[in-house]
Amino acid sequence: MARLKIKEILKNGETGSEVVAKGWVRTKRGSKNVNFIALNDGSTIHNLQVVVDVAIFDEELLHKITTGAAIAVTGELVESAGSGQSVELNAKSIDLLGAADPDKYPIQPKKHSLEFLRENAHLRFRTNTFSAVFRIRHAMAFAIHKYFNEKGFNYLHTPIVTASDAEGAGQMFRVSTLDAKNPPLTEEGGVDFSQDFFGKATNLTVSGQLEGELGALALGEIYTFGPTFRAENSNTTRHLAEFWMIEPEMAFYDLKDNMDLAEEFLKYCIQYALDNCMDDLQFLAQRLKEEEKNKPQDQRSMDLIEKLEFVLKNDFVRLPYTEAIDVLKNSKPYKKKKFQFPVDWGVDLQSEHERYLVEKHFKCPVILTDYPKDIKAFYMKQNDDGKTVGAMDVLFPGIGEIIGGSQREEDLEKLTTRMEEMDIPAEEMWWYLDTRRFGSVVHSGFGLGFERLMLFVTGMGNIRDVIAFPRTPKNAEF
Numbered sequence: 117m118a119r120l121k122i123k124e125i126l127k128n129g130e131t132g133s134e135v136v137a138k139g140w141v142r143t144k145r146g147s148k149n150v151n152f153i154a155l156n157d158g159s160t161i162h163n164l165q166v167v168v169d170v171a172i173f174d175e176e177l178l179h180k181i182t183t184g185a186a187i188a189v190t191g192e193l194v195e196s197a198g199s200g201q202s203v204e205l206n207a208k209s210i211d212l213l214g215a216a217d218p219d220k221y222p223i224q225p226k227k228h229s230l231e232f233l234r235e236n237a238h239l240r241f242r243t244n245t246f247s248a249v250f251r252i253r254h255a256m257a258f259a260i261h262k263y264f265n266e267k268g269f270n271y272l273h274t275p276i277v278t279a280s281d282a283e284g285a286g287q288m289f290r291v292s293t294l295d296a297k298n299p300p301l302t303e304e305g306g307v308d309f310s311q312d313f314f315g316k317a318t319n320l321t322v323s324g325q326l327e328g329e330l331g332a333l334a335l336g337e338i339y340t341f342g343p344t345f346r347a348e349n350s351n352t353t354r355h356l357a358e359f360w361m362i363e364p365e366m367a368f369y370d371l372k373d374n375m376d377l378a379e380e381f382l383k384y385c386i387q388y389a390l391d392n393c394m395d396d397l398q399f400l401a402q403r404l405k406e407e408e409k410n411k412p413q414d415q416r417s418m419d420l421i422e423k424l425e426f427v428l429k430n431d432f433v434r435l436p437y438t439e440a441i442d443v444l445k446n447s448k449p450y451k452k453k454k455f456q457f458p459v460d461w462g463v464d465l466q467s468e469h470e471r472y473l474v475e476k477h478f479k480c481p482v483i484l485t486d487y488p489k490d491i492k493a494f495y496m497k498q499n500d501d502g503k504t505v506g507a508m509d510v511l512f513p514g515i516g517e518i519i520g521g522s523q524r525e526e527d528l529e530k531l532t533t534r535m536e537e538m539d540i541p542a543e544e545m546w547w548y549l550d551t552r553r554f555g556s557v558v559h560s561g562f563g564l565g566f567e568r569l570m571l572f573v574t575g576m577g578n579i580r581d582v583i584a585f586p587r588t589p590k591n592a593e594f
């Protein structure tokens with residue numbers, strides 16, 4: 117008999133039919149005569165209740181069926197008396213596939229802290245919270261490909277190892293083939309890192325954008341979706357050293373087209389989650405409520421599902437950076453000196469400022485545009501005022517910046533002048549500048565931090581809890 121997934125059994129299983137279910141034991145409880153096993157196989161947040169008549173099974177076998185053990189159960193589906201489940205499985209035979217020593221298995225049927233589970237990253241998938249998060253993560257990745265495919269974008273694979281610093285921020289992990297014990301030396305006697313990668317200095321990519329622009333200026337519309345790396349000290353709940361980024365890049369799009377796409381795209385992903393992940397979202401919504409039940413009312417988050425629906429219903433507010441600075445300077449926290457970081461025209465906004473705008477002032481996602489050129493990357497479209505660039509950051513409640521993007525400077529001379537001002541060697545970027553030499557056009561793009569989207573959709577509070585194997589300054593073991 118073929119195995120059925122628990123999701124399928126709970127949805128379509130007919131009473132009276134015989135099925136095989138395989139999975140991991142979440143709990144086993146019961147009396148002398150009957151045991152109830154909650155079995156989960158990862159296909160759904162819900163467990164299949166297995167009913168075991170103790171008299172017909174070997175005592176030693178039942179003894180080994182403990183939390184974390186893997187079993188295969190053959191039996192008959194019967195109507196369930198328990199609430200919230202349509203059927204349960206009356207066990208006829210049980211195979212112990214893999215035991216889990218109860219004295220050593222770290223995941224017990226009680227509530228573990230997220231911190232504890234982070235240290236048990238290999239087993240945290242076995243919990244309801246993390247299996248829900250990772251099913252949603254899968255669904256979001258699929259939705260992203262589906263969205264761009266439907267719009268005729270081409271998925272472009274940009275390199276992980278590269279010589280370029282796309283953001284010009286110097287936050288790169290070096291990739292080296294040098295013999296650490298006997299490295300080549302410079303004339304001054306230091307290690308000659310320019311020899312890193314078979315004679316060239318290379319690093320892990322911080323963004324696929326520059327390569328993406330080459331694709332867009334030939335294929336029209338492309339997107340990347342891959343790992344990116346930032347060697348910033350990322351000990352916050354919003355930063356990872358390794359994160360996944362989605363970077364669409366479009367020829368013939370100006371800043372307005374870019375904003376329209378970003379808003380439509382985010383809403384599409386959120387709608388997809390509501391349409392396809394409701395069981396998991398409901399579980400996470402409940403989890404959040406429980407977590408916050410001891411907080412004062414005004415500090416509790418909005419219900420997760422209401423929050424997602426709210427974002428769908430409303431147009432994002434769009435306003436220039438300069439106006440946002442005015443809003444901030446007229447705000448209560450500014451006047452009462454409650455912001456930790458100062459606000460003035462020219463400063464890079466901190467997440468406390470971004471969140472004030474979104475959560476307190478506009479109460480809605482916000483797209484800020486036209487930032488000062490000195491706090492943005494070299495490639496952004498220079499505005500006529502000589503001071504700002506055609507940048508756009510999308511700010512989300514609870515998150516701050518979720519998307520960063522811009523219209524790109526398509527004029528060769530303006531671009532190379534800016535690169536000179538910023539000490540970016542034009543000769544090394546000949547391949548990039550060729551797009552502006554030959555058939556240059558207006559174009560735009562943006563980057564969505566995948567884990568930041570995941571934080572928003574799942575309501576989780578720490579970015580380490582929405583990626584399977586977080587890379588942070590303290591964690592790179594496995």
Ligand code: 4AD
Pocket residue numbers: 282283322323324325346348350354355356357359361363364517518519520521522561562563564565566567568
């Ligand atoms: O604003 P960023 O640095 O922009 C770029 O990399 C552009 N090249 C994107 C483009 O225009 N194609 O990063 C884009 C997004 C941020 O808005 C944020 O969501 C996410 O990437 N991000 C991070 N996510 C997790 N950990 C980090 N350390 C992140 N740094 C950026």
Ligand code: MG
Pocket residue numbers: 517519520
């Ligand atoms: Mg940014």
